[in-house]
Amino acid sequence: MNNTISHDRSEETPEAKAHWFQSLPLSERMDMLCYFTDLILNCNPKIMEQKKNDQPASGRIRVISKTPG
Numbered sequence: 001m002n003n004t005i006s007h008d009r010s011e012e013t014p015e016a017k018a019h020w021f022q023s024l025p026l027s028e029r030m031d032m033l034c035y036f037t038d039l040i041l042n043c044n045p046k047i048m049e050q051k052k053n054d055q056p057a058s059g060r061i062r063v064i065s066k067t068p069g
Contacts, residue, residue, distance in 0.1 A: 015065060
């Protein structure tokens with residue numbers, strides 16, 4: 001793994017972001033969740049009033065990602 005800092009947006013893959021997030025201690029992950037929740041509620045206070053049409057997924061879900069190679 002490359003331990004240098006990069007400012008190149010092309011290196012901000014979902015996998016790299018997930019790896020960074022998983023490297024945080026649980027307390028920091030929970031803080032991030034609270035920050036994101038507060039941000040969403042501040043931007044759209046009525047979001048909790050929206051009708052939800054969520055349906056459970058039937059069957060199995062497979063996540064596929066493109067890896068360089």
